[in-house]
Amino acid sequence: MSEYKDSAVLELKHVGKVFDSGKDTAFRAVRDVSLTVRRGECLGIVGESGCGKSTLARMITRLTDVSEGEILLCGRDISKLRGRALRSTYRDVQMVFQDPYSVFSPRTSVGTFLEDALVYHGILRRREARQEAKRLMELVELPSGLMDRFPHQLSGGQLQRVVIARAVSIRPKLVLLDEATSALDVSVQKQILKLLVELQRMYGLTYVLIGHDLAVVRTISDRIAVMYAGMVVEELDAAELEQAMHPYTRMLLNSVFSVHDRGRKIIDLEEMRVSGGHTNTEGCPYRERCMFAGPLCAERRPLLAEKRTGHSVACHNITQLS
Amino acid sequence: MEILTVKNYSITYDGVKSAVDRVSLGIDEGEIVSIVGESGSGKSTLLHGILGLLPRSAASKGTVHVFGREIAEMNPAELRKLRGEQIAMIFQDTGRYMNPISRIGAQFRQYLRCHGNYSPAECDAEALDLLRRVHLADGERVLRSYPFELSGGMRQRVGIAMAMALKPRLLLADEPTSALDVTVQAQIVRQMMDLREKYGTTIILVTHNMGVAAYMSDRIGVMRDGALVELGPTERVIHVPENTYTRDLLGAVIELDDERMAGRAI
Numbered sequence: 001m002s003e004y005k006d007s008a009v010l011e012l013k014h015v016g017k018v019f020d021s022g023k024d025t026a027f028r029a030v031r032d033v034s035l036t037v038r039r040g041e042c043l044g045i046v047g048e049s050g051c052g053k054s055t056l057a058r059m060i061t062r063l064t065d066v067s068e069g070e071i072l073l074c075g076r077d078i079s080k081l082r083g084r085a086l087r088s089t090y091r092d093v094q095m096v097f098q099d100p101y102s103v104f105s106p107r108t109s110v111g112t113f114l115e116d117a118l119v120y121h122g123i124l125r126r127r128e129a130r131q132e133a134k135r136l137m138e139l140v141e142l143p144s145g146l147m148d149r150f151p152h153q154l155s156g157g158q159l160q161r162v163v164i165a166r167a168v169s170i171r172p173k174l175v176l177l178d179e180a181t182s183a184l185d186v187s188v189q190k191q192i193l194k195l196l197v198e199l200q201r202m203y204g205l206t207y208v209l210i211g212h213d214l215a216v217v218r219t220i221s222d223r224i225a226v227m228y229a230g231m232v233v234e235e236l237d238a239a240e241l242e243q244a245m246h247p248y249t250r251m252l253l254n255s256v257f258s259v260h261d262r263g264r265k266i267i268d269l270e271e272m273r274v275s276g277g278h279t280n281t282e283g284c285p286y287r288e289r290c291m292f293a294g295p296l297c298a299e300r301r302p303l304l305a306e307k308r309t310g311h312s313v314a315c316h317n318i319t320q321l322s
Numbered sequence: 323m324e325i326l327t328v329k330n331y332s333i334t335y336d337g338v339k340s341a342v343d344r345v346s347l348g349i350d351e352g353e354i355v356s357i358v359g360e361s362g363s364g365k366s367t368l369l370h371g372i373l374g375l376l377p378r379s380a381a382s383k384g385t386v387h388v389f390g391r392e393i394a395e396m397n398p399a400e401l402r403k404l405r406g407e408q409i410a411m412i413f414q415d416t417g418r419y420m421n422p423i424s425r426i427g428a429q430f431r432q433y434l435r436c437h438g439n440y441s442p443a444e445c446d447a448e449a450l451d452l453l454r455r456v457h458l459a460d461g462e463r464v465l466r467s468y469p470f471e472l473s474g475g476m477r478q479r480v481g482i483a484m485a486m487a488l489k490p491r492l493l494l495a496d497e498p499t500s501a502l503d504v505t506v507q508a509q510i511v512r513q514m515m516d517l518r519e520k521y522g523t524t525i526i527l528v529t530h531n532m533g534v535a536a537y538m539s540d541r542i543g544v545m546r547d548g549a550l551v552e553l554g555p556t557e558r559v560i561h562v563p564e565n566t567y568t569r570d571l572l573g574a575v576i577e578l579d580d581e582r583m584a585g586r587a588i
Contacts, residue, residue, distance in 0.1 A: 042584065048503035049474070185360040186530065187574040197584040212504060215576045220584045238582065255508040257533025258577050259560050265537065267512040270505075271459040 009206040010037040016068030017055050029055040030230045042207040044221030052230040053210050057178050061093050091121050094167035098179035100159035104151035110162050111147030121170045136165040157188035177209045229285035236311040245313045247290050292317045324348045331384035333371050341367045343548035354525045356535035359545035365528045369494050406437040410490040414497040416481030420469040427465030437488050452483040475506035495527045532575045544568045
């Protein structure tokens with residue numbers, strides 16, 4: 001274990017986020033998340049909207065405060081940093097968002113966008129930055145002629161390449177990809193994923209990929225963590241995703257449509273209810289949707305426990321499932 | 323019987339480039355046909371054209387016949403009768419088409435009374451029944467809610483319930499599951515297939531999700547740059563695509579059982 005610890009780029013220890021409105025009961029968006037990402041690895045985090053995956057991402061990038069636990073970046077706790085010290089972590093953790101248009105200033109050319117990051121973080125001076133920006137454009141397979149263009153003149157796929165180039169250019173310790181390919185057309189999506197994998201190999205980059213599309217997350221991740229109602233309910237090797245055990249992960253897998261499973265998949269209609277967000281009560285958060293739920297599930301929240309080497313599940317009924 | 327016939331249909335916004343380019347397509351009663359393609363391929367524009375929902379700035383050529391009548395020749399009163407009673411449409415985000423400051427119940431009543439002959443009490447009973455059919459358990463609470471109080475998946479189910487209220491023969495669905503979570507998407511897909519089983523509803527589905535298209539439809543049409551480049555039975559289009567673009571599109575789909583692009587081998 002110790003040799004792994006040395007190369008851990010990111011360690012989350014019992015991380016939680018509480019949104020406290022003051023008058024109402026506090027809302028726990030993320031609770032007790034512990035995860036480790038090693039150098040050169042890609043950790044995929046999947047879950048549905050509202051499961052807390054983006055809040056977790058915003059805590060890792062320190063765009064929002066961390067309520068509970070520790071976030072270690074290369075062994076250093078960044079969860080409580082402020083001011084100048086915090087600013088240096090902004091350089092170490094870069095983020096790529098879903099909608100590339102929202103990242104750009106409409107009046108800044110693509111080239112300047114790339115140069116600014118290098119100059120701001122003190123990596124190069126303005127004069128040298130121009131040359132480096134040109135190299136970066138080549139790196140992400142864009143013609144350098146696009147450098148003088150403005151964001152609205154580029155396609156979504158091209159812009160996302162520029163965003164990735166900028167993220168990589170300042171040599172971050174960690175790149176956080178939050179639904180980075182979800183808004184793109186299928187053909188473009190595959191190209192961007194290939195580019196990400198290539199860059200990872202070239203520079204030994206460490207990724208955390210957040211997504212809702214299991215097939216996409218699986219294709220470039222080494223490990224996958226499945227989140228539900230703010231908690232990690234299963235963690236396993238991406239290559240073993242088919243052997244997932246948690247009923248929720250099973251349901252996610254069964255919800256993916258393949259072009260080849262025409263007529264083979266059986267979907268049961270679930271009842272939907274108006275709910276007030278996550279239940280803050282004790283017990284398993286998934287129990288109301290779970291066909292295996294028993295009395296224990298209502299009483300006690302299942303904790304993540306290793307069921308096999310490298311495969312952890314938070315479920316009381318796991319022995320009965322296999 | 324063919325209930326929709328599109329012939330040599332083109333739509334242009336600026337008179338130069340065609341958003342829809344000479345599309346011909348016939349759809350039989352009870353069929354589910356998916357139109358797939360990437361953003362900007364004209365698939366949504368085609369759907370809007372069929373329902374006569376194009377903005378004034380759009381110019382169209384060719385003909386669209388629905389139930390034997392040409393859309394372009396119908397007057398507003400006839401169109402209004404056609405929409406809702408004969409054809410219904412669901413959109414990507416149904417919530418956006420709802421009035422944010424009016425409860426679901428009020429909007430449901432308005433919809434039913436506008437198109438059908440219901441008393442207010444009958445409306446509520448009918449609405450509850452419809453919500454139950456789309457598996458929204460606490461229908462009374464749904465009717466008392468404002469749109470923003472429901473999740474995206476629930477709003478979409480409300481949208482489907484409304485669309486089905488008058489048992490239309492033709493349902494046009496424009497990316498109905500694209501904004502939804504995968505588990506909810508599966509539910510909505512199942513819901514739409516239920517409609518055909520129970521009421522024989524004809525469905526035209528516009529989607530960019532090849533998996534959903536393959537799962538649901540009898541035939542698949544592929545659009546690119548406004549043109550319908552391929553149209554055929556689902557099995558044929560998926561397994562022996564004739565058009566190179568269809569092949570590329572299918573090749574770009576990332577599947578759960580694909581070889582992974584990266585990662586340690588174990």
